[in-house]
Amino acid sequence: MTKITSRKELEQYRKNLQKQKGSKNITISVCAGTGCLALKAQEVVDNFREEIKKHKLSANVEVKEAGCPGFCEKGALVVIHPEEINYIKVQPEDVAEIVSETIVKKKVIPRLLYTDPHSTKPIKKESDIPFYKHQKRILLGNNMKIDSKNIDDYILYGGYSALAKALFDMKPEEVLEEVKKSNLRGRGGGGFPTGRKWETTRNAQSDKKYVIVNCDEGDPGAFMDRALMEGNPHLVLEGLMIGGYAIGANEGFVYVRQEYPLAVENTEIAIKKLEELGLLGKNILGSGFDFTITVHRGAGAFVSGESSALMSAIEGRVGEPRPKYIHTAVSGLWNKPTCLNNVETWANVPLIINNGAAWFQKIGTENSKGTKIFSLVGKVNNTGLVEVPMGTTLREIIYTIGGGVPNGKKFKAVQTGGPSGGCLPEKYLDLPVDFDELYKVGSMMGSGGMIVMDEDTCMVDIARYFVNFLSQESCGKCIPCREGLRHMLRILNDLTTGEATEDDVKLLEELSEVVQLSSLCALGQSAPNPVLSTLQYFRDEYQAHINGECPAKVCKGLLTFTIDAAKCTGCGLCMKNCPVEAITGEKKTVHHINSDICIKCGNCYEVCKFNAVQKATGKQKKVVSVERR
């Protein structure tokens, strides 16, 4: 590969790519993200390559292994350009038909299209699908257009022009000023102004400075950082290089969790290609700027995403948080000034440099600019990654884009901000989502996790779930977090079995406050959020549990299973499925559950075809046994 040694050569390189591209006028993009690969996307790609060869179409058709656009649930995804025909749930067996029908005969295959559940009409174009249509995908938008392993694809779509602009048209101070003016805030959780953080590191006195990409992403169920790092690594790396230039750092790290092998692979390939082209190393594009990037694989404990823990891990020590009364921006990696930002934060940088701070300012709300990628999951029809301007309401995200709550169930709450975020009730559905609005109502943006819950969710159980997660994921270094979470969990466990009293709940609240105020790092400081927000909005459910009832009928310890004699046909299915032989009955006669033996697994309830098994809650309401009725 010849090196690109000047800005002019970069532009020439891009022009050549555009010329070559012109000859192939059809592109078949297959998502090769982790989600789709699990759904046989690689076989789909291989089959496409074979079929295209068979039909002798290679000169005209390009098959591309693309990055994740976020609709993973519908994978494997295939988009055919230029018509933008979007096929979902494509199986390897479908490929021959797609080539002979759609590519050769230009006929759309209705069975593979996305069907809108409301209008029940199939939708042909990707951009017409409601899930995508109402998003604003400035970061994720190119994922399906580019092959993340091929640097040429990124350059073709304008890649590294922002770097060139920064290096040649702007002084480091001007780059910093532009980022400050954009009001970009960190996407890793805290929403700290990125420009200010850069400035602190820039102003710190030192011979050596570092910049780091935080791709730890420990939040369960979240994968926006993975989708970006895997699907468009160059966007993140270009941002990192621009940041290094602005801050005065010549060394960058990408910290990726071990569980993201494809992100590691694609980032490493991207760095290698950059080095080959001379876009990394000494004297980049002849500008005099030197920069290197190293990938560091982390052992993905949730707490290692915390900045001081992450830096300890890169230094080769135990990934545990340290007191940060002197900011890592001033004394971080090997006690040198270090600027750590989230994947999505870095990815915004090239866009800001290319389009200007004023353009970025136009997107979003007063104090939260730009877009945010959310990982929309739970009880919602369309799950996946959703990129919207800050200030989009919860209702728009959950209903317009997410398609609402499935199976006609009622919406109950949405949990935002990952495991240490808060649960918001229905009355906040019209809340415009940005850093400050979420904080005001007792939740937070976090890294963008969004879990929708329906009427079948028990809020006490949800609080218990998150506290349990955090108690396992805490590093265990400081007393409030380690011992505090242990006892918070114990009280929540007691609530779910009806053994907690009002005093316990008071103690839980007091403990939550102490854990918040005194924990060493933000994990402990924010861990009580799920408890405090559910107490704030769903206190009646806590009270119900004290009284021995689980209103959502979730907490096993508070359930009783009985058989409705009028509905029971005596088929015996429940008896067969009971693991502890608590059910008795003869064929074709009414069956009976012995509540003393029953372990409340709910198998009988699940398997009964006649809805004869009844689930009841409440300690006091002893249900009258069938015989006596």
Place this chain on the structure above:
Amino acid sequence: MGTVSLTIDGKTIQIEEGKTVLHAAQKAGIEIPTLCHHDQLEPYGACRLCMVEIEKNNRKKLVASCCYPVENGLIVRTKTDSVDKIRKMLIELLLSNCPSGEHVEMAKKYGITQSRFKQADTPESPCSLCGLCVRYCNEIKKEHAVCFVGRGVDRAVALVPGVSDVCKTCRACFSVCDAGKIVYLVDMVQDISCPPLRPMKKQ
């Protein structure tokens, strides 16, 4: 290095730059409880018993005094309602599964006779996980024979198999462990499995 001037509980104190609020308080004879602090070791900030309230630019904040560097004009309060509330609860938390050690004396001072927290699902442990032994062995003796194992609620202190043969003769960490609990562990050094000094949670 210059000196800075700060006030703690109304007293004005001059102290060299680079020292911590805890140092300043000690210099002024103001008592702040500590458990994980040791003057020879790096600031660690794990027990949180030394928390105090600071005021800077009219903003109040709770910080661990053993880690917080002194600053000119800093106002420190070591006894406020929040500070007391935190300390009492941390002591209660400790008592609930580690019934012996320095914190028992602290508990008396704060009028705590019994923890409101039920014994958790782990049996009592002699170790408060202050980490002094681990850090002493690593930072001063440089043997790296004592370590933490497990994370979160499963954290425990253990000897590093293989390396911990030195413990038979060294025993330097005994002096830092507030109730000599590490003795049990080191005495078990013969035992090849080197069991952790705190029972793991049963699943």
